Amino acid sequence: MRLCLVAALVLPAQPASAAPGGGRPDRRPPAAPTGLAAAAVTGTSVTLTWHPGTDDVGVAGYDLYLRGALVRSVAGTSTTVADLVTGVTYAFTVRARDAAGNVSAASAPALATAGVVRAADFAVFGFSQSDVHDEDPQVYELDPDVTIRAIGKWSTSGDEAADYNFAQIARYHDKGIAFMGSGTASVIFPHDFATTEIFDDMSTRDADNSPVPHDEFGFPIPARRGNMFNPKYRQYLLGWAKIQIDGGVDGVNLDEVNAGFSGGAKYGFNGNEGFDDYAIADFNRYLLAKYPAFTAADWKSRFGMTDDNIVRRDVPAGDLERNFNYRTYLRTNGWNLNPLAGANPMAAEWGRVVANRMYADDMSFTVTYLRRYWKQMVDELRAYAWRTAHRQILISSNGLLPYVDFNSVGMYPWNPDEQTPDFRGADYVPVVDGHLNGAKSLQANYRYLKDKSRQIAGDVPVAVFIDWPNDMMTNYLNLPLSEKKDYWQIFGAEAYANGLFPSFHLKDTVGSPTAEQQGMLGFFQTYSQFYKDHRSLFRANTPAPQAVRVGPANVAGSLLVQRGTGARTLHLVNHNYAGAIVPQTGFTVEVDVASCPRRVTVVSPDFTGSRAVAFACRNDTLSVTVDRLDYYDVLVLR
Template structure:
C-alpha cells in the first residue's frame, strides 16, 4: 500500500496515515471489496475468512435438487461471515431444470420452455450428459418453484439472494442455432395476446390483418387468445420465429441473456420485467414479514436490484466484434496476458447501462464460469494472474465498478489458494479497503483528463468526498513497464485545496500546479495503478 501524500503547490509532504478500523458494511453502497467464491449449498470456503471481502456475491448456489430442503444447507457458516463483516448472498439458478427436480414428468413438461411447435426445448449444449431444459418464467407455478427454495435460504439467514440467468429460456439452444425459437408455450402466448390488446386497444379484425397479415378469426381477442403458433406455421416461421419477414417479430422482441435494457418495451421485455419485479417484491416481502431486509442481485444488468453483478463470459452483448464474442474481459494473446488492452470503454458502458436500468446501484464484475475466459485466466502464469487484477481489476475501480476477486467455483477448478493467489488477493484488496472512500459511489466526471505519456488510461471520477484521477498503465511486456514523471492535467470548476496520491504499488511523490481551475499533477512513478485524490 502506498504512502499517501498531501501536496500543495510544488511541495510534497509524506504522511503516514493509519489504516482505519474495519467495520461491517451496512448496505451495498458501503461495499468496496467483493469476492467471488461459490460453494454447493452444504459446503464452505475457508478462503473467505482470509480475504475477508465485504460481500461474496454468490456464496452458495442452489442447483437441481441440492437446496430443496433446509437440511441440505450449511447455514452455520453465516454467523462466521457476519463476525468478520462479510455479507452472505445466497443464490440459485433461475432457469436450468432437470427431470429429477419435479415429482412427475408431466410437471417437468409444464415447467419447461417450448418452441414454436409447442415442443419442449432441450439444452444439451450444456454438456451435462443428462436431459436439461430451461424453466418457464411465464408459468406462475415455476415462479413459485423459484420462490420456494429462496424462502428456505431466507429462513436460514442469508443476507440476500442472487438469481442467475433469469431470462435464460428464450435462446432456442443449440437445436435451433440460438435463433430465439423458445418461449412459445401457452402461458407466454396468453400474455402475448394481452400485450397486443393493450398496445392496440382500438384495432378491428381489419386492422390486425392490414398491420400484421392475420387472417380469419385468428386475431387477438379478450375471450379467445390469439394462436401465435398457428400464425407462425402459416408464415413458414415455426422454426425461425424471429425472422425479419415475420411482422410480429418486432412486437415479440429479442431477449438478450442476462440483460433487461431500460428501453426494451417489446412483449418479452415488458413481461420479463413484470415477472422479475414480482419475484423481487415477493422475496423482499417474505423477508420483511420476518423482520429482515433482503438484498437482491442477479447475473447481468437488471432493474430492482441492490447491486448488479455482471458475469464476464464470451458471446456477451457489450461490444460488437467480428466474431460476435463480445467484449474480451480477460484479454489473452498466445496464452499470456494482453496487458496492453484497455477495458475502460467496456467498464464504462456497463456502468452507464446499469444506471439506466437500475439507477444508482453498485456494479460488480466477475469472471464467470465454466467458459473460455475463466480457462484463460486459470491458465495464466502466476505473475500474470496477479497482473490481471493489478491492471484490469484496478481499471474496474477506475471506472466506478468493483471487481469480484476470484476464489472458487463449483466445478473443481483450482482455487485461489491452490494457485498461490490467495495471499496476493488478500494484500491487494487491503489497499481498496483501507482507502474505501476513494472508491465508493463513484461516477464519471464530465471534465476530460489529459496525460502526456502514452499507453495510460486516465479517468476522472467524483463522489461525495471529491474528485479522483485514476491512472492505469497499459505498457506491458510480461509485467507492467513503469513510467516516471507522468504529467496529468484537467480543467476543473475550481482548484482543489490539496492533492493526495495513492497507489497499491508503493509510495508516490507528486508536484502540482493549479491556476483558474487548470490543474497539472506530475506523479514521480506509475507502475500499474495510481489514484490522485483532489480535495
C-alpha cells in the same frame, strides 16, 4: 534496606508517565479520532472504521465504546462487532489512547442498525460459489465485504432446509462479511420435479410447442430452461429463495433470470424459445393493452392476421383455441423455425431477449413482461424477509437487471451487446499466445456496463466477476502465476478506476483450482487491503464525461466524481506491458475541472501511505505531474 525498598516502589512507576528519553511525563491526551463510520453491516454484525487520532508522542491503540461501555481495545483503525440483534440500532464511539495511558475525548458517534445491509457500503467483493452444503475457508482469509454468491442452489440440492450449511453464516458475520445466497433461475433437470408432466410444464418451448433441449451445456442428463412466464415456475424459484432467507442469508442472487429465450444449439441460438401457452396468453394481453382501439381490420392490415386467428376482446386471452394463437400464426407463415425472422411483422412486438439484460428502453412484449414478473418476485422476497424476520435483504442477479441492490455481471464473450468485429466480445481476460495482453484497456467495456446499469437499475454498485465455464475463465486459469497477479493489478484496478468493483476470484463449483491452490490467496489478501483502507474513495463513484489527457501512450485516465459529496479522484492505469509492467516516469496529466483543488495527493496499491503531488490549475484546467506510475495511481483532489 529502607533505601532499597523506596527504590523498588518508586523507580518502576516513573516510565509509565514519563516521556521517551526520560523527559517530563506525558500528560497530553491524543486528539479524538474522526470519521467513525459503519463500513459494513450484516444481519448480526457491524464493521466500524475511523481515521487515526494524533498525539505528540504517538497513539498506542483505540478503545471502542457502545453506549458508554467499553466493547474492546484494538491497535488498528477498524474492528467488527458481532452477536448483535437484528433490527436494533447501536451507537458507537471510539477514543484514542497513547503509551502513557492518556485517553482522548470520544469521537462523534456512529449509528448502525444490525440487519440493514447496504450494498453501497461494499468496497471489496469476493467470488466463491460453493454448493449449498459446502463452505470455503478462503473467504475468511480474504475477508471481503461480501461474496456475490457464497452458495449456489443447483438442481434438487437446496430444495430442503436440511440441504444447507446455514451455520457458516454466523462465521461470515463474525468477520463482518455479508452472505449472499443464490441459485440458478433458468437451468432445470427432470429429477427436479415429481413427474415428467410437471417437468414439461416448467420447461420453455419452441414455436411448435415442443420443449427446447439445451444439450450444449454438456450435462450427462437432459437440461432445459425454466419458463419464467409460468406462475408455478416462479413460485418454485421463490420457494428455495425463501428457504435461504429463513436460514439467515443477507441477500439472494438469482442467476440468469431471463436466459430461456435463445433457442439453444438446436436452433442455432436464433431465439426460437419461450413460445409456450403461458407466454402466448400474455402476448395477447400485451397486444390488447398496447392497441386498445384496434379493430379486426387493423389487426389484419398491420400484422396480416386472418379471421380464424385474430386478437379478440370478447374471448379470454388465455383461450388459445378461440383467441389469437401466435404459434399458429408463425406456423401458417412458415416462421415457426425462425420466429424472429425479419419478414415477420410481429417479431418486433414479441422482441428479442438478451440474456442477463433488461434494457430500460425495451418495451417489447417479452422484456416488458419479464421485467414485470421479475419485480413481482423481488417485491415478494423483500416482503417475506420483512414479514417473517423484520429484515431487509439484498437482491442481485447475474447481469444488468432492475430492482436490485447491486448488479453482478459475469464476464464472458457471448453478450450480443458487447460484440466486437473479431467475435471475441469484450474479451475480459485478454491473452496473446497464452500470455496476458496487459496492453489492452477495458475502460470502454467497463464504462458501458456502468452506464447501462445506471439506465436499468439506477445508481447501484456494479461488480464484475470471471464467469464459468467459458474461455474467459480458461484464459485466466492458464496464465502463469505472475501474470495472474498482473491481471488483477491492471484489469481489477481498471474496474475500480471506472466506478465498478472486481470480484476477487477464490473458487467455482466445477473443480477448477482454487485461489489458494494457484498461489493467489496471499496476494489477494495483501492487494485487497488497499481498497479496504481507502474504501471511502471508491464508493458511489460516477465517471465524469471529460477526457483525461495523459502524456505517455497506453495509460488510461479517468475522473470519478462521488455522488452526494462531489469528491473527485483522478485514476491512472498503466497498460504499458510486455510480459511485465513497464513503469512510466516524469509525465503530466491534464483534465478540465469545474473548480480547482487546493491540494492533490496520490495513493496506490503499489506503495504505502500517501504522497503530495505537484500540480497547477489555471482556467479550470488541472495539470498534475506524476513522478512514477507502476500499475495504478489514485490522485485525490481536495
